[in-house]
Amino acid sequence: MKNSYSTRELAEMLSVNESTVKRWADSGYIECAKTRGGHRKFPVRSVLKFIHENQMSVPSLSLAEFDKKDEQAHLSAGFVDILVPRLKEAALQGDSHEVLRLMRTGVVSQPDIILLYTQLLFPALVEIGAGWESGELGVDSEHLATQAIKSALFRFQSELYVKEPNGLMAIVTCYEGEIHDIAITCVASYLTSEGWKVYHLGPDIPTEDLVAFIQIRKPDLVAVSADIIENERSFVLDVNNKIVAAAKKVGAITIVGGCDLPVRFKGRLKCDHLSDDISDIKIVHEKIVNEKVPVSK
Numbered sequence: 001m002k003n004s005y006s007t008r009e010l011a012e013m014l015s016v017n018e019s020t021v022k023r024w025a026d027s028g029y030i031e032c033a034k035t036r037g038g039h040r041k042f043p044v045r046s047v048l049k050f051i052h053e054n055q056m057s058v059p060s061l062s063l064a065e066f067d068k069k070d071e072q073a074h075l076s077a078g079f080v081d082i083l084v085p086r087l088k089e090a091a092l093q094g095d096s097h098e099v100l101r102l103m104r105t106g107v108v109s110q111p112d113i114i115l116l117y118t119q120l121l122f123p124a125l126v127e128i129g130a131g132w133e134s135g136e137l138g139v140d141s142e143h144l145a146t147q148a149i150k151s152a153l154f155r156f157q158s159e160l161y162v163k164e165p166n167g168l169m170a171i172v173t174c175y176e177g178e179i180h181d182i183a184i185t186c187v188a189s190y191l192t193s194e195g196w197k198v199y200h201l202g203p204d205i206p207t208e209d210l211v212a213f214i215q216i217r218k219p220d221l222v223a224v225s226a227d228i229i230e231n232e233r234s235f236v237l238d239v240n241n242k243i244v245a246a247a248k249k250v251g252a253i254t255i256v257g258g259c260d261l262p263v264r265f266k267g268r269l270k271c272d273h274l275s276d277d278i279s280d281i282k283i284v285h286e287k288i289v290n291e292k293v294p295v296s297k
């Protein structure tokens, strides 16, 4: 699996001369390492950072993966959905390397990572879930696929370009009893890449512990994921009287997300935002960054 590109590969990818790439590297515009033989090597992370900083659209890396003209056109236009069947298949084989490779391919065509997750990762997960629900896939296959995706996601995040720290802090977690933590992991990766300090508490966090953590850390944002809610009444009481109350005391914004939550809990939850779409985290992020002057805590 590729972790870095040679000068020639990068030049082809960016449609420039090799000498241009060398000049950029020597002037420090793009980070590079040198092999023992003195050749420049550009780590994937540096390439993504460079593309991001210069707002470049670079589909050629993705295109190299595909032979057919219509597939190439699709990827050049930023539609990564064409990769979904391959990603699903790789996940079902438990092949996290291939899942990671496809995510890397995807991010070059679709550098907006929330869109990448929404268009590439989630459809594959939904199809896997549907296969499990219909009995076509066993629990073993579903678990294997989930592990492959989680492992790839974890490694993918460590390669993402991270902006300068913005002085803001977020706590992200799943409501107690909830173990579906992929959505909140994607939320965490987005906020981290936007320069937030993120505390990701993972799945199934007892409400009392979350409240204590909020009181100690004093975040700017608390994001909670809740899909499977066994007792709706307790959930409403926990969110309103404990989580939102604790967050308000420290001046934090709250967002609670999960499948159909805005319909199921309309008007019943006192959180600032109720969502069934992780794209909403971008809106909340923009709002906080624009309205809130971070204070040192």
Ligand code: B12
Binding pocket: 118, 122, 125, 126, 127, 128, 129, 130, 133, 142, 143, 146, 177, 178, 179, 180, 181, 182, 183, 184, 187, 223, 224, 225, 226, 227, 228, 255, 256, 257, 258, 259, 260, 275, 276, 277, 278, 279, 280, 281
């Ligand atoms: C992977 C998976 C698992 C894994 C979880 C591993 C993990 N670490 O996450 C395992 C195998 C352990 C599992 C277990 C179970 N699962 Co499951 N699982 C899935 C699967 C295939 C993918 C979940 C996923 O990550 N989807 C992608 C994410 C992004 O989607 P999402 O979490 O729904 O998030 C969307 C919104 O809800 C929202 N959102 C969610 N959180 C947040 C947070 C914020 C801040 C914001 C802004 C937005 C937001 O944004 C996303 C869309 O943009 C789904 C199928 C599906 N359709 O999703 C079933 C699914 C969610 N599981 C389901 C079930 C029933 C279960 C079990 C109860 C099964 C059982 N009988 O044991 C258990 C128990 C779970 C529990 N107690 O929490 C059902 C849920 C039905 C329901 N809502 O009532 C689904 C839909 C499968 C199905 N078709 O029936 N599961």
